[in-house]
Amino acid sequence: MKTSEIRSRFIDFFAKHDHVDVPSASLLYNDPTLLFVNAGMVPFKPYFLGDEPAPYARAVSAQKCVRTLDIDEVGKTTRHGTFFQMLGNFSFGDYFKEGAIRFAWDLVTGKEQDGGLGFDPEKVWVTALYGDQETIDLWLKVGIPRERIQERGLKDNYWHMGVPGPGGPCSEIYIDRGPEFGADGGPEADEDRFLEIWNLVFQQEELSAVRAKDDFDVLRPLPHKNIDTGAGLERIALLKQGVANMYEIDEVxxxxxxxxxxxxxxxxxxxxxxxxxxxxxxxxxxxxxxxxxxxxxxxxxxxxxxxxxxxxxxxxxxxxxxxxxxxxxxxxxxxxxxxxxxxxxxxxxxxxxxxxxxxxxxxxxxxxxxxxxxxxxxxxxxxxxxxxxxxxxxxxxxxxxxxxxxxxxxxxxxxxxxxxxxxxxxxxxxxxxxxxxxxxxxxGGAASLEAYRELREAGEVPFLGYTDLDVNTTVRGIVADGAAVDRALDGTTVEIVLRETPFYAESGGQDADRGVIVGDGFNLNVIDVQRPVPGLVVHRVEVLGELPLGATVDARVDAAARHGASQAHTATHIVHAALRELVGPTATQAGSYNKPGYMRFDFSATHGLSEALKAEIEGRSNEAIAANYAVSAQEMPLEEAKALGAMAMFGEKYPPLVRMVELAGPWSRELCGGTHVGTTAEIGMLNLLSESSIGSGVRRVEALVAGDAFSKFAAERALVTALTDTLRVQPDQVVGRVERLIGQLKDAEKQIAKLNAEKLLAGSAQLVQQAVDVNGVRYLGVATPGVGGGELRTLAMDLRDRLGSEPAVVALVGGADKPAALVATNAAARDLGLKAGQLISLASAALGGKGGGKDDLAQGGGTDASAAPQAIAAVRSALETRG
CATH class of the missing domain: 1.10.490 (Globin-like)
Known part of the structure; x- marks a missing residue:
């Protein structure tokens, strides 16, 4: 049975029993406590924690997972892998132990021709938490004899997330692989022979403190009992395919x-x-x-x-x-x-x-x-x-x-x-x-969300800001220092929740709206807007006057700032589309930020953009702006939007119903909850400022838009005008004139360096007199500002030869634009183990750079010319401490 077929059988079985098929979340799930999704239940955490109401009573998923704690052990054991797929069925206040156990038994032992997995019922063993007689009785009820039910302690048969939150006893399903894989006696005897394939977790308690796997405090029973299960797809596959380990299944x-x-x-x-x-x-x-x-x-x-x-x-x-x-x-x-x-x-x-x-x-x-x-x-x-x-x-x-x-x-x-x-x-x-x-x-550092959860339980806060910037509403909640209060006093900064809001909460790279909320006897300056839990919009405000809970207010968004943010956000979509058109489909979004007048966009790329390509992207973006494309947004099912080619951000969690923003048809289609202008011409213009690397494989472009872009162009025009006046040339001649001046300057600097080197060479005999004995080695360290390149090399070799056949080391620090260093050693010094390539590293480090070379001659450099004395001293120190 192929791995993909096992996956389909699992999902089909639970779909037939009224479970909603939830597609796998991205491995980059938006959870600050996780690098990657590491368990099948992770996408459902908000429902288990009560942060969000579950949109369905039952769910089934095949979730991609990555665990990284034991990378060094991969391949050494046959039961663990970095990437794996976790099959799971979930109940949110619906069926509990009996349903979970019955479903699992029917699927595991059901005949293959009927859609089951076809395991021999005589090979199935299960475990339960010590004293959990209810679970034991339920397994006896489905037909497992008592001798194949083993009780184990909290470390093995109690599940929690490692932090305060839901928890409960669990029951694990094992398959006996046969005597060739180990000793008899069930999971307690040998977990290589008796291979765990499925864990059924019965979430029934809320934990207030977690100190270890088996050391925690129970706060209270959960208001709704939940089921969270995890079946290892790869483990089931190795058993069904009759191979020795997960590395030998058909997908690996x-x-x-x-x-x-x-x-x-x-x-x-x-x-x-x-x-x-x-x-x-x-x-x-x-x-x-x-x-x-x-x-x-x-x-x-x-x-x-x-x-x-x-x-x-x-x-x-x-x-x-x-x-x-x-x-x-x-x-x-x-x-x-x-x-x-x-x-x-x-x-x-x-x-x-x-x-x-x-x-x-x-x-x-x-x-x-x-x-x-x-x-x-x-x-x-x-x-x-x-x-x-x-x-x-x-x-x-x-x-x-x-x-x-x-x-x-x-x-x-x-x-x-x-x-x-x-x-x-x-x-x-x-x-x-x-x-x-x-x-x-x-x-453990996450702030408590209890106050927000309670406010969220009272209902979602509708966002009306796509169409309305001024809304009459009421204050539903006030939060001060993480706790709900019934009023806010003059001069304080608090968070408030409105019945509905026109204010956009920061998300999707777009800055939060600013504005005011006014009422009878008070004025609130809105300084930030966030969504601490999905569905709840929280406004951080500075209070002037006294604000009572339940007050009627007028919420007014700063219209100019909103329009500026919308211009920048739409420009971000345009730049993304231009990059994909001109760079290629690999230029996918890796992050963004936009606010009035400014946008930045991060994208996947292994190489930087040429100046010509940057100009082409800027030009294509401004063409799209001038084309006055209509910017439309419509809600539709997630799968329908994906089928239309809508771009989605990796790691973002999208609801079943999404908002797709479109410019020029398929040219730009993105899933986006942000605010946008009505047509691209409202942006005015775009000025691409820069393109740079922000990490391996990720590049960033920054741009100004609208009035800020015009101001930048105007400032650049003024600069060109000043240069044409100073250089007495036409604007199209500025570059050539500056290049000639730079060339003349470089020629002059080379001539000066050559003259300095000749002067130093002429005085080599006097320089040699400055050599000192350091631990049996003649050492000459000299700062030669203005001398670099070949001249510095010639001088070092000349000085080394003049120091004779006794052990000798020469260190010079010169350079023109940037400090340059050179170390030379003679044969006698090298016989003592003194190598120029090692010594130059010390000198270069002092200059803030690196160096390298051969044992007899090595060169380097850095960024801090004022550190020349330290560089010379570093080489001397190495000679003093040599063994």
Missing amino acids: YPVIAKAAELSGRRYGDDPTDDVRFRVVADHVRSSLMLMTDGVTPGNEARGYVLRRLLRRVIRAMRLLGVNDPVLLELLPVSRDLMRVSYPDIDANWPRVAEAAEAEEKSFRRTLQSGTVMFDTAVDAAKGEHATTLSGDKAFQLHDTYGFPIDLTMEMAAEQGLTVDRAQFDALMKEQKERARADAKAKK
Whole structure:
């Protein structure tokens, strides 16, 4: 039974029992406590927590998940993977234990020809929380004998989210794989033989404090009991397909086969190689799914996880003997396997392939850079007659260059060295503990939403601002310092909730509206508008007078500011469409921000835009503005909007009914709740200010719109006028004239540098007299401002030769526009282990830069010319402390 068929059977079974089929959320779900969706229940958290009323009583989903805590263990065990798919059925105050158990039993043991999964009822074992007799009785009722029902403690059979919120006992379903997989005796005896496939969670309590998995405080029973289940699709697949582990199922194993083909090695021949094959299979699929959902390789958060996965693939293939590029050989295999269940992979493939290719090229360059550091560490170890490379060096290679430990160990073995793995592991553990502590602090730092939830339970706040900027309404709630109050006093800043509102709450990159709310005896200045929980609009206001709860008010949006924000927001859609038209469909949105007069737009790209392309994008955007396209918005079902090609933001959660904003038909269709102008001509004009990188694989364009754009153009025109007057040329001659002046200036600077160098060379004999003995080495460190390039190199070599055959080191710091440094060593100094390439790194670091080169001559530079004395002193300090 194929994995995709198991997925369909699960969804079809529950759909027939009145469950709404909820599509998988993006892996980049908008939850500040999570990097990625890590469980099937995550998209339903607002309903379990009571932040939002559930739009359905029953639901079923097949949710994409990624867990990253045990990346280093992937491939070593056969039960864990980075990416996996969680099947689940959910009840929100509808059926409870009996329904969940009956559904699960009927699906697990139902005959295949009837749509069931066809497991032998005699092979099914279950667990329950100690003392949960109700659950035990219900399993007995469906036909499981008591000896195949095991009771376990809180660590195994009680579920919560790790923070205050819903919790409850759970019951797990296991399948006996047979004696060849381990000892008899149920899950308590062996969880490799008895493989868990499904966990039924009976949410019935609200927890007030959570200290550990089995240490928490129960505040009260939940007002509505809920069901939350999770069945591992990959685990069910390995059982139904009769394979040994999840890496050998139909959606994963072909990647192993391709890796074996590329490497010329066979899966199953060598346990060490098998781990590498499994790492490749897991990480290729995980990377594909992450990139499909909009993640690009980077150095922070989600991007760093993806980068690590991709680099572990490259490393594993290298250890399997493949040094050629591999990602675009392996990823298409996974694409063809996963597209059956996730058709959006095809639409995003060009961007995925581009990002993967760029990352592989980057890592290959990184390997070259890291190898220099590795070689230096090896030389130092051998110089001390050591047989072990220190763990801190291995950790530095890992942390700075992304070198996996086993790659370092392999390279060290080639040099006849071992690695202090214990020290490396200790440093890694410290880093992980710091990361966990930071994550825990972040997780527990969220402000209480209790006051907002209570206000939300009273009903949704309708947003009338698409059509009305002045609304007569009443004050439904007042929140001060996180608590509901019945009045706000003069001079205070509070949050208020209105019965309905014309004020736009910050979202979708658009700034919140500003304005005033006035009533009898008070005036409220609106300084911010947010949606702390979906459906609830909260206005942060400064109070003048005294505001009572229930007061009648007139809510007035600042019309000019709203129009400015609408102009900028519509311009953002135009720039997005222009980028996709001129750069290509891979230029998908990665973020945006707009306010009156200004917009910025982040998009996926591995390369910057040329000046010509930036001008073309600006021109195309202004063409669209001048074309006076009608800007229309209409509500429709989410799937219908997607079918029309509407662009959606990765990670955003969209309701079943969405708002699609359209400009010029299919040219620009986006899901958007923001405010917009009626026609594009209302924007006036757009001035593209800049384009830059804000992280690996993500670029940003910034632009001014409307009056701000005109003012910028006017200022630039005034600047050109001033230049034409000063240079006495026509406007079209300014660039040529400035270029000639710059050329003349550079020629003059070169001539001055040459003269300075000649002057210094002429005085070399006197400079040599400044050399001092430092720990048995003649050291000459000189600042030579204005001298750079070849002249600095010639001077250093001349001074080194003049210092004779005794150990000698010369360090010069010069440069014109930016500081430049050069270090030269003679043969006698190099015999003492003094290498110019290592010494220049110290000097360059003092200058705020980097350097490198050979043992006899090396050069570098930096940004801080005033640090020349420190750079010279840094080289001297190295000589003083040499062993």
